[in-house]
Amino acid sequence: MATQHSRSAARLMMAPAVVLLLGWMLIPLTMTLYFSFKKYLPLRGGDLGWVGFENYVRFVTSSAFWPSVMTTLIIVGGVLAITVLFGILLAILLNQPMWGQGVVRILVIAPFFVMPTVSALVWKNMFMDPNYGLLAHLWEFFGAEPVQWLSQASLTSIVMIVSWQWLPFATLILLTAIQSLDSEQLEAAEMDGAPATKRFAYITLPHLGRAITVVILIQTIFLLSIFAEIFVTTGGAFGTKTLTYLIYQRVLESQNVGLGSAGGVYAIILANIVAIFLMRIVGKNLDA
Amino acid sequence: MSFRNSVYAATAMSLVTAGGAFAEIITIATVNNGDMIRMQGLTDDFTAKTGHEVEWVTLEENVLRQRVTTDISTKGGAFDIMTIGMYETPIWGANGWLVPLDDLSAEYDVDDLLPAMRSGLSHEGTLYAAPFYGESSMIMYRTDLMEKAGLEMPKAPTWQFIREAAAAMTDRDNDINGICLRGKAGWGEGGAFITVTGNSFGARWFDEDWNAQFDQPEWAEALNFYVDMMNESGPAGFATNGFNENLSLFQQGKCGMWIDATVAASFVTDPEDSTVADKVGFALAPNSEGVEKRANWLWAWALAIPAGTQKEDAAMQFIEWATSKDYIELVAEKEGWANVPPGARSSLYENPEYQKVPFAQMTLDSIKAADPQNPTVEPVPYVGIQFVAIPEFAGIATEVSQEFSAAYAGQQTVEEALAKAQALTNDAMEAAGYR
Amino acid sequence: MARAVTQQRKIINTAAAWAVGLLIFFPILWTILTSFKTEAQAIADPPIFLGFDWTLENYSAVMERSNYGRFLWNSVIIAGGSTILGIIIAIPAAWSMAFVPSKRTKDILLWMLSTKMLPAVGVLYPIYLLFIQLGILDTKVGLVIVLMLINLPIIVWMLYTYFKEIPGEILEAARMDGASLKDEVLYVLTPMAIPGIASTLLLNVILAWNEAFWTLNLTAAKAAPLTAFIASYSSPEGLFYAKLSAASTMAIAPILILGWFSQKQLVSGLTFGAVK
Numbered sequence: 001m002a003t004q005h006s007r008s009a010a011r012l013m014m015a016p017a018v019v020l021l022l023g024w025m026l027i028p029l030t031m032t033l034y035f036s037f038k039k040y041l042p043l044r045g046g047d048l049g050w051v052g053f054e055n056y057v058r059f060v061t062s063s064a065f066w067p068s069v070m071t072t073l074i075i076v077g078g079v080l081a082i083t084v085l086f087g088i089l090l091a092i093l094l095n096q097p098m099w100g101q102g103v104v105r106i107l108v109i110a111p112f113f114v115m116p117t118v119s120a121l122v123w124k125n126m127f128m129d130p131n132y133g134l135l136a137h138l139w140e141f142f143g144a145e146p147v148q149w150l151s152q153a154s155l156t157s158i159v160m161i162v163s164w165q166w167l168p169f170a171t172l173i174l175l176t177a178i179q180s181l182d183s184e185q186l187e188a189a190e191m192d193g194a195p196a197t198k199r200f201a202y203i204t205l206p207h208l209g210r211a212i213t214v215v216i217l218i219q220t221i222f223l224l225s226i227f228a229e230i231f232v233t234t235g236g237a238f239g240t241k242t243l244t245y246l247i248y249q250r251v252l253e254s255q256n257v258g259l260g261s262a263g264g265v266y267a268i269i270l271a272n273i274v275a276i277f278l279m280r281i282v283g284k285n286l287d288a
Numbered sequence: 289m290s291f292r293n294s295v296y297a298a299t300a301m302s303l304v305t306a307g308g309a310f311a312e313i314i315t316i317a318t319v320n321n322g323d324m325i326r327m328q329g330l331t332d333d334f335t336a337k338t339g340h341e342v343e344w345v346t347l348e349e350n351v352l353r354q355r356v357t358t359d360i361s362t363k364g365g366a367f368d369i370m371t372i373g374m375y376e377t378p379i380w381g382a383n384g385w386l387v388p389l390d391d392l393s394a395e396y397d398v399d400d401l402l403p404a405m406r407s408g409l410s411h412e413g414t415l416y417a418a419p420f421y422g423e424s425s426m427i428m429y430r431t432d433l434m435e436k437a438g439l440e441m442p443k444a445p446t447w448q449f450i451r452e453a454a455a456a457m458t459d460r461d462n463d464i465n466g467i468c469l470r471g472k473a474g475w476g477e478g479g480a481f482i483t484v485t486g487n488s489f490g491a492r493w494f495d496e497d498w499n500a501q502f503d504q505p506e507w508a509e510a511l512n513f514y515v516d517m518m519n520e521s522g523p524a525g526f527a528t529n530g531f532n533e534n535l536s537l538f539q540q541g542k543c544g545m546w547i548d549a550t551v552a553a554s555f556v557t558d559p560e561d562s563t564v565a566d567k568v569g570f571a572l573a574p575n576s577e578g579v580e581k582r583a584n585w586l587w588a589w590a591l592a593i594p595a596g597t598q599k600e601d602a603a604m605q606f607i608e609w610a611t612s613k614d615y616i617e618l619v620a621e622k623e624g625w626a627n628v629p630p631g632a633r634s635s636l637y638e639n640p641e642y643q644k645v646p647f648a649q650m651t652l653d654s655i656k657a658a659d660p661q662n663p664t665v666e667p668v669p670y671v672g673i674q675f676v677a678i679p680e681f682a683g684i685a686t687e688v689s690q691e692f693s694a695a696y697a698g699q700q701t702v703e704e705a706l707a708k709a710q711a712l713t714n715d716a717m718e719a720a721g722y723r
Numbered sequence: 724m725a726r727a728v729t730q731q732r733k734i735i736n737t738a739a740a741w742a743v744g745l746l747i748f749f750p751i752l753w754t755i756l757t758s759f760k761t762e763a764q765a766i767a768d769p770p771i772f773l774g775f776d777w778t779l780e781n782y783s784a785v786m787e788r789s790n791y792g793r794f795l796w797n798s799v800i801i802a803g804g805s806t807i808l809g810i811i812i813a814i815p816a817a818w819s820m821a822f823v824p825s826k827r828t829k830d831i832l833l834w835m836l837s838t839k840m841l842p843a844v845g846v847l848y849p850i851y852l853l854f855i856q857l858g859i860l861d862t863k864v865g866l867v868i869v870l871m872l873i874n875l876p877i878i879v880w881m882l883y884t885y886f887k888e889i890p891g892e893i894l895e896a897a898r899m900d901g902a903s904l905k906d907e908v909l910y911v912l913t914p915m916a917i918p919g920i921a922s923t924l925l926l927n928v929i930l931a932w933n934e935a936f937w938t939l940n941l942t943a944a945k946a947a948p949l950t951a952f953i954a955s956y957s958s959p960e961g962l963f964y965a966k967l968s969a970a971s972t973m974a975i976a977p978i979l980i981l982g983w984f985s986q987k988q989l990v991s992g993l994t995f996g997a998v999k
Contacts, residue, residue, distance in 0.1 A: 009904055010823035013815030017879055018831070020812065024872040025838040031849035032841075041720075042361030042848070043379060043679035058719055063712060064687070090743065097729070098737040105990065106983050107744035110751055113982045115933035117953050118971045122754050125964060130525035131537065132766040132964070134753065141769075148525040151697035167747070172993050214995040218877075221839050228935050232957065234528075235350070237473035237690040238697060248844040252354045254683025254716070255361070257848050264845025271840035279833075315944045320955045325788060343944035346789070346955035351939065358847065358940065364855050366943035532958050536766070539962070561762075561961055 029268075036261035043255045055262035064246055069270065071155065072242040076223045076274075078159040079166060080216055086163075087170030087215065088208065092200075094171070095178045112168035120232035123161045124150060128233075154238035161229050166222075170215045177211035178204065217278060224271055243267050311339040312602040314368040317356050319589065320346050322555070323421050323629045324371065326619065327610055333618060334609045340602040349476065353682075360385050360594050367594060368603045372417060373476075374408040374588050374660075375675045375682070381416035387593040387600060389415045389607070396608050400633050405588050408660055417590035418611040421551060422631030424584045424654035425484065427571040428538065428556055429545040430564060433457045433464065437544075444572040444582075447488065447513060450545065454521035457544030466521030468543035469514070472530035473693040475685030480585060480674035481548075482692055483685070486510045488575040488583040492664040493676050493713075498722040500713035502688075502706045511702045513576075515695065527696035539563060547573055547583065550654055553647035554626050570650040572657060581665055585674035586658035588632065631655055680720045684713050751975075758782070758968035765964035781969035789952055791973060798948035798977070800863050801938065802931035805870035806924055809878045812871070814920075817882035818908055822894060832883065835876035843936045854941055861943040869941065870931045877930070878923055884995055885919025886912065921988045925981075932978045949974040 036055055039048040059065060094105060111119065127133050128149035136146035149157040181204065189199050225244050234240045236249060247267060251260030318324045324346070331342045345367065347355060356370045360380060372380070380386050392398050398406075398415065405419040427445065434441055437456035442449065454466030470481040483493065491506035501507065518526050521544075523537060531548060535555055538546045539562040546552070559565040573583040591610060593603045609615060616636060619628045626645050628636065636642050637652045663673040670676040675685065688709040695705035717723050745752075756772070757765050764775045785791065820828045850869075851860075859865030889912065897911045913920070935950040942951060956963065956970040982989065 006823055006904070007825075010819030013819040014831075016812050017816035017835075017875060020872060021835055021838050021875060024875075025841070027853070028841060028846035028849055032846055035849065040848075041679070042357075043383070044720075045383070046361070062715065063708065093736065093740050093743065096736040096740070097733050098740050099733070100737065100741065102986075104740045104744040106986055107748040109982065109986060109990075110748050110979065113929060113933075113979045114751065114975050115935060115950060115953070115978075117935045117950060117957070118974055119750070121953070121957055121967060122750055122971060125967065126753060126757065127750065129533075130528075131523065131533075131542070132768075134770060137768065137770055146524065148528070148697070151525060151527045151693070152699075164747070164750070172990055173995060176990065176993060217836070218995065221836060224840060225842055227844065231350075235473050235686075235690075237693045238527075238699065239694070241690075244842045244844065247842055249683060249686065251844055251847060252357070253686050255357065255679055256683070256719070259719070260845055264842055267842045267845065268840065272837070275833075275837060275840070317943070320958075322961065328788065345944050345947065345951070347951070348954050348957040351954045351957075355940065358851055359943075362848065362851050362855060364851060364860055366861050530958075532961070532963075536962050540766070555961055 032261045032264045034261075035257050036265050038258045038261075040257040040261075041255060042257060051258065055258045056265070059250070059259055059262045059266060064241060067239065068241045068243045068246040071240060072224065072244070072270070074155060075159055075162065075226070075242060076220060078155075079162045079223055080219060082159065082163040083166045083170040083219065084212055084215060086167055087174045088212075090167070090171045091174035091178050092204070094175055108171055109168040111164050112166075112172075114165065116165065116226070116228040117232060119165055120161060120229045123157075123164075124233045128157055150234050151238050154234055154240045158229055158233060158240055161233070162223065162226060165229075166219055169219065173215050174208060174211050177208050181207050220274060220278060224267075224274065243270060311341065312599045313341045313343060314599050314602050314606060315343045315345060315366065316369040316371070316591075316606070317345045317347065317352060317367045318371040319349050319352050321349075321589070323551075324589070326623065326627070327420070327615075327629075330615075330618060330622075334606060337609065338602070338605050340605065342606065350474070363594075363596055365594070365596060365598075368597045368599045369591050369593055369606060371420070371589055372592050373590065374586065375476075375672065375677060377409045377417045377590060377592060378411045378671070378677050379679055380592070381411035381414065385595055386416040387595050387597075387604075389418055389593075389604075391604075392418075393608060396612060397635075400613070400635050402632060402634055402655060404586055404655055404658060404660070405632055408586060409588060409590050417588075417592035418607045419588040419590045419632040420611055421629035422586070422588040422655065423549045423551045424586055424631070424651070424658050425481075425548055425573050426550050426553075426584075426650055426654045427545055427547050427573060428553060429453075429569050429571065430457070430541075430543070430567050431569045432567045433544045434569070441569060441571050445574050447574045447576045450547075450574050451513070451517045451520070454517060454545060458521040463542055464544060465523040465537070465542060466544040467517065468523055468529065468534040468537050468546045469518060469526065470530055470534065470548065471518065471522075471527040471693055471696045472533070473686065473690040474530070475675065475682050475689060477530040477689070478693055478696075479685040479689035480587075482511070482514065482689065483674045484573070484583040484585045485514055487581045487664050487673065488573070488579055489513070490576070490579045490581070490665040492666055492668050494668055494670065494717075496667055496669050498669060498717055500710050500717065502710035502713065507706055508702065510576075511692065511695070511706065515702055518696065527693045549587070550647070550651040551630060553651065554630070557626065557646060568646075570647050572650070572654060579665060581663070582657055584654050584658040586655065586660055587674070678720075680716055680722075684716045687712055687716075751979075754968045755972050757965055758972045760965050760968075762962040762965045765968070766962065781965045782973070784966055785956070785969050785973065789955065789970075791952065794947060794949045794952040795977065797863060797942075797946055798932055798950075801866045801870060801946070801948050802928045804863070804867040805874065805931050806878075806927040808867060809871040809875050809927060810882070810920065810924060813875060813878040813882050814913070815908065816879050817886050818912060820879075820883050821886035821889075822891065832880055835879055839873065839876055847940060850937075851941070860941060861946050863946045865941060866938060866946055866948075869937050870934055873934065873937070874927045874930055878927055881923040881926065881995060882916070882919065885916050885923075889915050918988065918991060921985070922991065922993055925985050925989045926993060929978060929982065 037050055039051045127135050130136050130146050130148045139146045147153060186199060186203055227244055230240050230245050236245045247260050247263040250256050250263055328344050335341055359366045405422045409415060409417045429441055439453050458466035470478045472478045486507060489506050489510035491510050492501050495501055534546055535552055537543050538556050541564045556562050556568050557565050575582040591607045616628045625641050630651055642648050658673055660671050660673050675681055691705040691708045694700050695702050758781055759777045760775050761778055764771055854860045854865055894907055897907050938948050938950045953970055953974045956967050
């Protein structure tokens with residue numbers, strides 16, 4: 001069907017996007033690789049010569065490295081688990097007949113519109129502050145000792161904040177998928193006396209497979225690089241330093257561009273490992 | 289705003305008779321502290337006087353620091369004036385990144401700048417940034433609670449007295465914490481505070497060969513003292529409290545004592561924002577018994593011109609305006625003497641009007657008690673009191689203070705935190721080629 | 724009987740959904756409420772929900788201090804410009820992937836997405852130097868380009884999934900009628916894909932609006948959008964909850980309103996090919 005003519009036309013049409021992204025990938029990537037082999041300290045006069053793999057060794061042997069990889073995985077994994085789980089429940093709920101469905105949907109998707117900096121500031125100050133935060137008042141109201149969220153439950157707090165931001169996205173995609181579910185099939189199963197849990201496990205969940213895949217894929221890409229939520233709330237203290245944040249510390253706080261660049265290369269490797277892992281597990285759902 | 293500015297500019301232009309002067313628009317990066325916000329509000333006065341207009345880039349401290357450092361080290365030229373501190377100025381000046389301020393006008397009276405401020409903002413005798421305001425640290429305490437506890441604050445107390453007084457003032461049922469101190473991670477937050485506390489216990493960051501000193505008993509003593517005292521008498525969650533958090537706690541009457549920047553004095557005595565405005569006393573920052581150094585730091589927020597800006601003349605005019613005696617008068621006239629930018633000029637402290645301000649004398653005494661050239665009991669190879677004036681320090685101290693904050697929050701012991709601090713400091717110093 | 728059950732279920736559903744919806748929305752509501760309080764009321768213990776003296780003083784303080792109009796305008800131009808430019812570049816690419824697929828189409832798509840995984844902070848210095856060289860530091864053009872590149876993979880992917888659902892026969896028919904490739908894309912395909920394009924547009928405006936690393940680090944005064952505006956209110960001296968709330972409300976209100984008005988389009992189109 002596709003002629004030679006349309007094939008070359010297709011290539012031509014794809015060219016701008018591909019070339020641009022290739023440039024956007026290659027230029028920074030090349031520069032990152034270049035800097036990662038250099039001793040590059042902006043505050044000490046910039047480029048101080050080649051150092052081989054020294055930056056790579058130093059970055060990975062730093063006591064902060066493995067904890068930061070773990071933190072990254074915990075945050076990504078935690079947020080994915082929460083958003084997918086609650087996203088499914090919420091999508092099912094929102095798909096039921098009710099009054100004011102449109103308004104409820106608006107309320108649910110609203111957090112997605114809030115910029116990460118603002119949501120981090122609001123959560124940190126107005127909810128999680130141990131003295132003035134609303135959660136502290138709530139705990140006190142029930143006679144409990146207020147939780148010091150950002151120091152004693154720091155990772156949980158960040159997972160909560162980020163999940164709040166991404167739950168709407170997951171819910172929306174899952175909701176659209178549920179709406180496309182053939183209701184006759186479900187009704188038939190109900191007639192046959194299949195209990196709700198079974199109907200969910202054998203009909204709804206398989207149908208949602210693709211949507212869950214999409215949610216996991218897109219969110220992972222964004223979650224691997226979350227920054228503002230940590231910068232604003234804990235500044236990397238209390239075990240909340242992700243790999244991205246560690247690179248930030250090396251590049252901007254320590255002003256060691258070479259070391260940070262080596263960290264950048266590790267981050268790319270980690271992202272690719274996660275991506276391959278994802279493809280293995282969920283890729284079959286994604287017949288692009 | 290910009291319309292009004294241009295009207296002023298036009299008026300000013302018509303007033304300028306000497307040839308060659310023409311209006312520029314300068315871009316200034318600054319921090320979102322109260323005094324700078326006030327300066328922003330008074331920009332019209334500058335525009336009226338010189339014809340130049342100002343674009344403000346006001347950012348939170350950490351963002352500002354990251355923004356201006358990137359720009360200056362790449363010679364980006366995004367700003368004509370940068371607001372920087374006593375830490376950055378000598379380092380950047382040494383790199384030749386700043387325009388030397390050695391050509392200030394006679395009426396600016398550069399000799400009027402407080403010697404401590406001037407030397408802290410110079411490199412090899414050349415001034416690279418003009419102090420907008422300067423500060424040390426001191427004790428602010430509630431006179432009423434002190435009296436209730438049956439104690440009297442000496443003018444120069446020791447840490448041992450402070451701990452005792454804090455315990456006596458603490459009243460958990462009424463939500464009163466004997467003492468509020470910084471615990472928040474970050475080299476300029478809790479890092480600065482614990483460093484001066486260390487100094488006042490005889491500890492130091494490095495020995496003369498740049499070896500980290502966190503394995504020394506003085507540090508263990510200082511850190512344990514701090515943690516024990518805060519657990520006894522500090523507010524819940526002090527591990528995340530910085531300047532702002534403590535300020536609002538104090539203003540809400542929840543602290544008996546607070547040791548922090550001298551500039552806070554004008555906030556805690558301002559009846560509009562503070563519920564305890566008329567019950568605040570001041571004293572010198574403490575030392576540990578038998579240690580000569582006190583927990584006084586020295587800091588200035590200063591205005592500097594990045595080398596290579598096209599608008600050097602206009603920028604220089606702005607700096608002369610903003611850090612002048614006239615500017616202080618201008619603020620005094622509009623907002624009262626208590627709200628003028630403190631700690632930069634000697635003449636301010638000689639002014640009889642300003643001497644009536646309750647915290648003026650203690651601020652000056654605190655500044656004078658700070659000596660950046662000799663910050664610690666034992667000799668050190670560095671300059672700076674609550675910081676070490678080397679480019680690597682900000683990164684190292686932020687990580688060290690994160691370890692400390694984790695200890696404050698009870699996530700690790702003081703010993704663990706010190707061991708980690710020792711290792712990571714030596715590691716980073718090695719990477720930088722000091723050891 | 725059956726009817727009564729349904730009615731009862733509907734009541735339960737409604738109650739549950741509203742409860743959950745309000746819970747999720749509450750932080751935003753609380754921020755908006757706080758923005759109308761005085762600083763003292765904002766930290767009152769116990770917290771005040773509605774019975775406070777409503778005031779606009781925080782908004783006037785923010786307006787007096789910051790040139791909100793310019794931040795807003797910059798945000799609009801940067802978010803809108805980058806999205807529109809991205810869509811113009813993405814449409815032909817998505818078209819060719821959807822209608823002339825090859826073995827490598829899936830790989831190319833995934834590769835495009837993978838370009839988003841490079842941690843931004845690691846390349847701040849290189850990109851900053853590049854921007855200086857090109858003279859586009861602190862310009863809207865520079866940010867439009869960067870944000871377009873950041874979001875391009877998402878745009879291509881979204882459009883591709885919509886295009887794929889359009890039956891190929893229609894294009895065949897158009898081709899039979901002698902439509903050129905250009906006509907085909909412009910007059911046949913694009914109109915059919917309008918809902919999909921609308922939803923892509925909305926999602927990417929939101930993403931670009933909320934991007935806070937590059938927009939903050941590559942701007943000074945002239946091109947700074949609302950992300951920089953909020954950075955000047957994040958931790959000032961003294962009490963600031965009410966002013967922070969006002970500034971926050973001002974930063975998110977435009978996109979919140981846009982989102983609410985267009986949520987139907989956003990919802991109906993946001994599938995990423997998840998629905999067969």
